[in-house]
Amino acid sequence: MIxxxxxxxxxxxxxLKEEIDYNDLMKSVSTDLENNSNQVVETSRVTLTEDSLKxxxxxxxxxxxxxxxxxxxxxxxxxxxxxxxxxxQDVIVFANTHIYWDPEWIDVKLAQVKYLLHRLxxxxxxxxxxxxxSPSILLAGDFNSTPGDEVYQYLVSADLSVSSAATFKLCSLxxxxxxxxxxxxxTPGFTGTLDYIFxxxxxxxxxxxxxxxxxxxxxxxxxxxxxxxxxxxxxxIGGDFEVLQVLEESASIPKLHxxxxxxxxxxxxxxxxx
Numbered sequence: 557m558i559x560x561x562x563x564x565x566x567x568x569x570x571x572l573k574e575e576i577d578y579n580d581l582m583k584s585v586s587t588d589l590e591n592n593s594n595q596v597v598e599t600s601r602v603t604l605t606e607d608s609l610k611x612x613x614x615x616x617x618x619x620x621x622x623x624x625x626x627x628x629x630x631x632x633x634x635x636x637x638x639x640x641x642x643x644x645q646d647v648i649v650f651a652n653t654h655i656y657w658d659p660e661w662i663d664v665k666l667a668q669v670k671y672l673l674h675r676l677x678x679x680x681x682x683x684x685x686x687x688x689x690s691p692s693i694l695l696a697g698d699f700n701s702t703p704g705d706e707v708y709q710y711l712v713s714a715d716l717s718v719s720s721a722a723t724f725k726l727c728s729l730x731x732x733x734x735x736x737x738x739x740x741x742x743t744p745g746f747t748g749t750l751d752y753i754f755x756x757x758x759x760x761x762x763x764x765x766x767x768x769x770x771x772x773x774x775x776x777x778x779x780x781x782x783x784x785x786x787x788x789x790x791x792x793i794g795g796d797f798e799v800l801q802v803l804e805e806s807a808s809i810p811k812l813h814x815x816x817x818x819x820x821x822x823x824x825x826x827x828x829x830x
Contacts, residue, residue: 568638568648572683576633576653576675578668582624626664629656633672637683637691646760646799647689651676653697655707665700665707673711680724692759693724698751698790703736711754729753729763729795737769740791742781747772751793760800767794 619625633653640646655668676695683691701707711726730736730753740751755761769791770777776785 568640570636571639571647571687572637572679574635574675574679576635576672578631578633578656578671579628581627581667581671626661627667629664629668631656631668633675633697635676635679637679637687639687640799642799644760644799644801647683647687647691648761649676649680649683649691649693651679651693651695651697653695653699655697655699655701657700659700662706666710669699669707669710677724690759692761693726693754693756694761695726695754696752696793700750702748702750703731708752711752725757726754727757729755730766730793733763733766737791737793738772740769740793741789742772742777742791743789744780747780751790753793753795762798762800764796764798767792769793 631654633651636650638648638650640648651672653668653672656664658664676693680691680693683689695711699707699711712728712731728736736749736752738749739747740749741747755763776783781789781791
């Protein structure tokens with residue numbers, strides 16, 4: 557996974573962790589689908605219909621008409637809870653993931669993201685009960701989805717009241733502070749934004765600064781990635797956060813200018829020089 561910076565100026569103890577294997581989605585597929593062309597299968601918060609299954613085989617996928625093959629993508633996620641060594645001993649839940657890449661397989665991406673939020677909600681509840689807290693959430697990863705598509709819209713959707721969705725609301729760190737970067741992935745075949753940091757809209761964390769990305773005309777970007785300056789085809793994204801002393805459940809996540817008018821964005825070029 558690419559590097560993503562989320563700096564918090566407190567040391568912390570890892571108190572709980574959990575891995576997510578999206579191949580677990582295969583367990584939710586009914587065997588009846590293969591015998592009934594009209595069968596609809598619920599795969600942990602996503603529906604695979606006959607139309608979505610009838611896709612052209614792309615070689616490495618296997619038979620796309622077999623839902624078990626379709627959902628077996630070998631993508632993973634990691635959940636971790638950290639207790640800060642600050643006076644309040646606040647707990648923060650971090651999640652990182654890599655979602656399947658193929659733009660034509662949006663149903664698989666949605667299945668993985670919905671399963672991720674389902675597991676994240678369960679993990680949050682375990683942490684809350686075990687440590688008598690209401691942890692803030694930071695979710696980062698390569699979602700292989702562009703701003704505004706179905707996966708992105710699901711993650712930032714305001715309608716999370718239905719039983720199939722998580723009880724917390726997520727905001728995009730960059731999206732709520734000037735907009736998503738013009739690109740985080742730059743290759744000869746594709747240039748666009750695929751990587752994001754999401755955080756819970758209520759909690760102990762206030763964003764202070766963002767890591768600024770280079771523009772398309774930056775000398776270290778021309779020709780595509782990876783290169784000598786950037787060892788990955790993805791650019792790092794990140795931010796610094798202030799840990800609040802009082803949790804305000806009704807407060808929405810603040811924008812940067814509401815925290816510090818004269819904030820200085822960290823420039824990626826400065827990171828390289830260091």
